[in-house]
Amino acid sequence: MPIPKLHIRPGGPDFLDLPWERPVLEWEEDRTVDMPTGIHRHPVVFVAYDEGIYAIKELAAELADHEYQTLRTLETRTKRSASPAGLVLRPWLDPQEEGAGAVITRYVDYAFPYRELVSGSGFGPRRNQMLDAFAGLLVELHLAGCFWGDCSLSNVLYRYDAGAIETVMVDAETSTLYEMISDGRRFEDLEIMRENLAGGMADIAAASGKDLDEADLDIGTDITKRYNALWDELNSDLLIGPDERYLIRSRIERLNDLGFAVDEIDVAPDGGSSRIRITVQVGGRTYHSTRLRELTGIDASENQARQILADLSYHEAKHGGSGSPTSKAVTTMQWRATRFEPFASRIAELRPGFEPIQGYCDFLNYRYRESAESGHDMGSTAAFEAWIEAGMPGYDPFP
Numbered sequence: 001m002p003i004p005k006l007h008i009r010p011g012g013p014d015f016l017d018l019p020w021e022r023p024v025l026e027w028e029e030d031r032t033v034d035m036p037t038g039i040h041r042h043p044v045v046f047v048a049y050d051e052g053i054y055a056i057k058e059l060a061a062e063l064a065d066h067e068y069q070t071l072r073t074l075e076t077r078t079k080r081s082a083s084p085a086g087l088v089l090r091p092w093l094d095p096q097e098e099g100a101g102a103v104i105t106r107y108v109d110y111a112f113p114y115r116e117l118v119s120g121s122g123f124g125p126r127r128n129q130m131l132d133a134f135a136g137l138l139v140e141l142h143l144a145g146c147f148w149g150d151c152s153l154s155n156v157l158y159r160y161d162a163g164a165i166e167t168v169m170v171d172a173e174t175s176t177l178y179e180m181i182s183d184g185r186r187f188e189d190l191e192i193m194r195e196n197l198a199g200g201m202a203d204i205a206a207a208s209g210k211d212l213d214e215a216d217l218d219i220g221t222d223i224t225k226r227y228n229a230l231w232d233e234l235n236s237d238l239l240i241g242p243d244e245r246y247l248i249r250s251r252i253e254r255l256n257d258l259g260f261a262v263d264e265i266d267v268a269p270d271g272g273s274s275r276i277r278i279t280v281q282v283g284g285r286t287y288h289s290t291r292l293r294e295l296t297g298i299d300a301s302e303n304q305a306r307q308i309l310a311d312l313s314y315h316e317a318k319h320g321g322s323g324s325p326t327s328k329a330v331t332t333m334q335w336r337a338t339r340f341e342p343f344a345s346r347i348a349e350l351r352p353g354f355e356p357i358q359g360y361c362d363f364l365n366y367r368y369r370e371s372a373e374s375g376h377d378m379g380s381t382a383a384f385e386a387w388i389e390a391g392m393p394g395y396d397p398f399p
Helices: 061-074 124-143 183-207 219-235 246-257 287-296 302-319 325-350 356-374 380-389
Strands: 005-008 044-049 052-059 083-089 101-106 156-161 164-169 238-240 262-269 276-282
Touching: 052 061, 061 083, 061 101, 124 156, 124 164, 124 183, 124 219, 156 302, 156 356, 164 302, 183 219, 219 246, 219 276, 238 246, 246 262, 246 276, 287 302, 287 325, 302 325, 302 356, 325 356, 325 380, 356 380
Parallel strands: none
Antiparallel strands: 005 083, 044 052, 052 101, 083 101, 156 164, 238 276, 262 276
8 A cells, every 4th residue: 555755743633544545535434524615626625533623635746845834834924824734745646646745734613614604696794894804814914924826715714703704814825925025916916816806706696696797896806995904004104203102002002903913113213303213013913812812821813802801801890809910810710710611611512513702702792782772781690691592692794
């Protein structure tokens, strides 16, 4: 039996029990599972292990190696790309042959392909969420120095992030990494995105029995507008006078509100004037998720983390002590032990397969709405039971 060459990353399975001597589409193993997925130009299967579910994509050896190495480097720069788990080479095949190599990536938990969001010939009430998510993904990849080269609906997985949508790039075979991406490469990526998304929306319209005139062909242009606004917000310099240093803190807080961490601040004189030029080096969109992890050990998406941190502050205001660091740490532990963990466990029990953290955010949204409508604080326990009684409603899509 031919023996493949495997490069496997620690922390996952060794994948040695899979029948690598056969093409993946011929596998009939107990480990293969059906997962929701988009359209692929290469054969893709999914396999389940105790450690999780993994996607295996077959392609030529050089392409497989390129994608694997790109994903490995990219995950040190951003959280918005698939996590590579292994590279497989079949030395008995021609390296240029489809299937001579394979890339293994961890399937994004609780994710789904774009077709779950489609309504008629477009994205309906989820359209604004889609636009913001796509624009944010491209901005983050470009900040990480990544030229994607093939941004499309099918090359992205989606998952709910509190009241928003999070997007994750899952296909990097056409990507190139730079220390800093040029404007020319950014504009090229945006043009590719516009063309690919127009084609994708035309396909969606056709599948819905709609005329091409009814397709949402301008979606790429709308994403580009949002991309440009966000890119300018993150990359514009700030000019301040000698007595306006408070604007530096305001600038940082504005970027943090957008979810972006600030890595470094450069301060320099602005020519011969008395003003100072402030340049902020922006990191990934992980400010609130990192903060939540540091405080509680809970891993959540960015918007989920923002809402859960607000709930923690709400709990501290109602049940906190002196406000000292020790008192805040104790209150945080009490919140996790008496609120978050019991509620999340109940959600997991009542809705198997549904992301408990997203469910917790759905509950928080319900508590806020009910409290606002009634004009008084409903309280967490009463709101949680009422939310369950109401059928555990989620966020309503908004236009």
